[in-house]
Amino acid sequence: MESASKSDKARLEINGKTYELPLIYGTENEIGIDISTLRSQTGAVTVDIGYKNTGSTTSSITYLDGEKGILRHRGYSIEDLAENATFLEVAYLLINGKLPNAQEYSDWDNQIRNHTLVNEDMQNIFKAWPTGSHPMGQLTALISSLSSFYPDSLDPYRDVDDQHRTIRRLIAKMPTIVAMLMKKAKGHPLIYPSNNLDYVSNFLNMTFKNVTEDYEIDPVFVEAMNKLLILHADHEQNCSASTVRIVGSSHSNLYACISAGIAALWGPLHGGANQKVIEMLEAIKEDGGDVTKYILKAKDKDDPFRLMGFGHRVYKNYDPRARIIKKSCDDILNKLGVQDPILNIAKELEETALADDYFVERKLFPNVDFYSGIIYRAMGFPVEMFTVLFALGRLPGWIAQWQEMRDENQPIGRPRQIYVGEVNREFVPMQNR
Numbered sequence: 001m002e003s004a005s006k007s008d009k010a011r012l013e014i015n016g017k018t019y020e021l022p023l024i025y026g027t028e029n030e031i032g033i034d035i036s037t038l039r040s041q042t043g044a045v046t047v048d049i050g051y052k053n054t055g056s057t058t059s060s061i062t063y064l065d066g067e068k069g070i071l072r073h074r075g076y077s078i079e080d081l082a083e084n085a086t087f088l089e090v091a092y093l094l095i096n097g098k099l100p101n102a103q104e105y106s107d108w109d110n111q112i113r114n115h116t117l118v119n120e121d122m123q124n125i126f127k128a129w130p131t132g133s134h135p136m137g138q139l140t141a142l143i144s145s146l147s148s149f150y151p152d153s154l155d156p157y158r159d160v161d162d163q164h165r166t167i168r169r170l171i172a173k174m175p176t177i178v179a180m181l182m183k184k185a186k187g188h189p190l191i192y193p194s195n196n197l198d199y200v201s202n203f204l205n206m207t208f209k210n211v212t213e214d215y216e217i218d219p220v221f222v223e224a225m226n227k228l229l230i231l232h233a234d235h236e237q238n239c240s241a242s243t244v245r246i247v248g249s250s251h252s253n254l255y256a257c258i259s260a261g262i263a264a265l266w267g268p269l270h271g272g273a274n275q276k277v278i279e280m281l282e283a284i285k286e287d288g289g290d291v292t293k294y295i296l297k298a299k300d301k302d303d304p305f306r307l308m309g310f311g312h313r314v315y316k317n318y319d320p321r322a323r324i325i326k327k328s329c330d331d332i333l334n335k336l337g338v339q340d341p342i343l344n345i346a347k348e349l350e351e352t353a354l355a356d357d358y359f360v361e362r363k364l365f366p367n368v369d370f371y372s373g374i375i376y377r378a379m380g381f382p383v384e385m386f387t388v389l390f391a392l393g394r395l396p397g398w399i400a401q402w403q404e405m406r407d408e409n410q411p412i413g414r415p416r417q418i419y420v421g422e423v424n425r426e427f428v429p430m431q432n433r
Contacts, residue, residue, distance in 0.1 A: 014042050028063055045416040055237075057245065057410065061094060061400050062236045066314040071321065073234060074098070082324045087229040088112065088199050091171060091396035094234055095403060109199075115172035116193035116202070118180070119149050126184050135181040135388050136266040142177050144259035146170070154253045156406060163406075166254050167399055175199070178392050179206035182385060200226045203392075208380065220335045221379055224328040228372055231321040232390050234397025235314075240264040240271065241394075241401045246413035248402045261398045262391050271390040274373035277309035278383045281342045281349075289341065291348045299358050309370030310353060311363070321368040329371045332378050346374050 009020040010033045019041050024032040032055050039045055048054045063072045071078040074093050081090055085099075092100045092108050100108055125145060129138060146169070147153055153166045176193055183190050183206075191206045201217050204225065209215035235241070243264040248257045265271035284294050297305040312319050333343060350366050353359045376386050 012038075012042075014044060017042075024058070026058070028065070039416070045418070047418055051242075056242060056413075057237070057405070059237070059401070059404060060097070061397070061404060062234045064236045064314060066312070069315055069318050069320050071235075078231065078320055079324060082227050082230050082321075085230065086199070087226050087233070087393075088171075090230050090233050094396045094400040095167065111168050112172045112199065113193075113195040115169045116176050116195060118173050118176050122149070122177075123180075123190070126180075135185065135384050136262065136391075138181055139177065139388055139391060140259050140262045140266070142180075143170075143174075143255055143262060145255075146173070147253050147255040150255075153255060156248070156251060156253055163254070163403075167403075170254065170258065170399065171395060174392055174395050175203035176206060178385075178388055179203060181388060182207050182381075185382070185384075198222075200229070218335070220331055224325075224332055224375055224379075227325055227328050228375065228389070229393035231325060231368055231372075232393030232397075234394070234400060238270070239267070241398060244398045244402050245405045245410075248405050249410055249413045254399070254402060257402050258395065258398055261394070265391055265394065266387060271387040271394075273308065273369040274376070274390065275383050275386045277346075277370050277373035278342065278377055278386070280308040281345050284345050284349075285341055289345055291345060291352055294349070295352055295356065307349075307353070307364070309373065310359065310366055312367045315363075315367070318363070318365045319367040322366055322371055325368055325371045325375070326366075329375050329378075332375055336378055340378070343374055343378060346370075 008023050010023055012019045012021060019038075021038065022034045024034050026032070035046060046054070061074065063075075064070065073081060073090065074097060076093070076099070081093075085093075088109060089099060089105060092105065122142060122145065125142065126138075150166065150169065152158075152162050156163055180190060189211050191209045191211065193202055194205055195202070197205055197217075200222050204217055204221060205215060237245075240261040244257045244261040247260040248254075252260075268276050284291065287293075294305065294307070297303045298307045298310075333347075350370070353364065353366070359365070372390075373383075373386060376389060377383070381389065
């Protein structure tokens with residue numbers, strides 16, 4: 001962040017009086033108006049419902065330009081990271097600010113492997129949940145419960161080494177817990193971590209291996225899952241990242257903050273979008289599978305139907321993550337030779353929309369949620385697990401956001417409001433109302 005010169009000010013006029021507010025420039029030439037002293041100077045506050053035009057913080061983690069379709073982590077393009085890095089490398093980069101050298105990566109990898117087991121008592125928590133409980137609700141509770149198993153984590157400002165250990169525990173145990181959710185839902189015995197396997201292979205093994213059968217880890221699946229985790233690793237100040245930061249600003253422990261982020265991610269307007277893609281495709285199938293009919297419905301402004309997985313709130317260009325994962329999607333479908341009417345509808349929908357001027361002119365391209373939902377279904381994940389997998393990928397980004405907020409000792413988050421309710425009223429006793 002660079003402060004502007006003294007003459008570089010924004011001028012605000014309220015009731016005939018002019019106030020000067022400093023400008024702040026980001027390293028990518030973004031401009032912000034520093035309103036930190038606005039209320040003390042003027043008695044006024046800004047109103048920005050949904051915070052669409054409000055910068056809640058400065059950050060050196062992720063740069064996103066939706067107009068140009070750019071996404072970079074710590075200066076590295078998402079294209080380079082997805083093509084050349086492992087998910088653990090990207091996690092190290094987000095949390096530590098740089099890519100690891102060979103020795104640093106080996107130490108990081110070994111530290112993660114040493115924490116993959118979860119306490120056996122965590123299995124007892126499943127017994128309290130009714131059959132069919134949503135895995136995102138379970139994940140929220142399980143991650144939060146880790147603070148009870150590791151009370152040394154409760155004070156995030158007590159000891160730096162303790163917090164680094166908490167970070168490693170979270171990254172190590174998250175795939176184990178996610179695999180537990182799958183196994184418990186199916187009523188299958190748990191598969192324990194195999195620390196001779198890499199991070200992604202270990203997760204797939206715990207998730208899909210059956211104790212009575214051999215399981216061959218498919219390198220195409222490993223590559224696709226590695227890319228998906230990287231593509232979801234961080235996305236600037238989105239709903240869940242902002243939630244993690246604001247909960248962390250109260251000095252809550254990291255497990256509680258991540259649990260809050262998972263709860264925010266659960267919503268269909270955020271992490272649940274890839275689940276909505278599959279539900280839309282299933283609805284099209286149930287209605288006869290006529291893709292053209294639904295393309296026309298999407299174009300009709302009076303029709304409430306919307307194509308899920310097309311366009312993006314931030315990207316006004318092609319989602320760079322979608323370009324990357326499209327190839328993995330094609331590779332997996334070709335590898336499996338999948339004959340799934342839902343996936344066939346998805347491919348037809350994609351091809352039709354990309355060739356239609358209506359969608360091209362409005363930049364309504366398939367986004368990462370569209371392709372990730374197709375991949376997860378092809379790999380054998382039930383639709384309820386899609387958002388859980390998103391959380392697995394987003395974990396290092398949440399941690400990096402929490403750590404940055406903590407290291408800068410940012411104050412507790414406390415938005416203002418403009419009150420529009422009743423003015424002072426006299427209380428009337430009940431018998432007289």
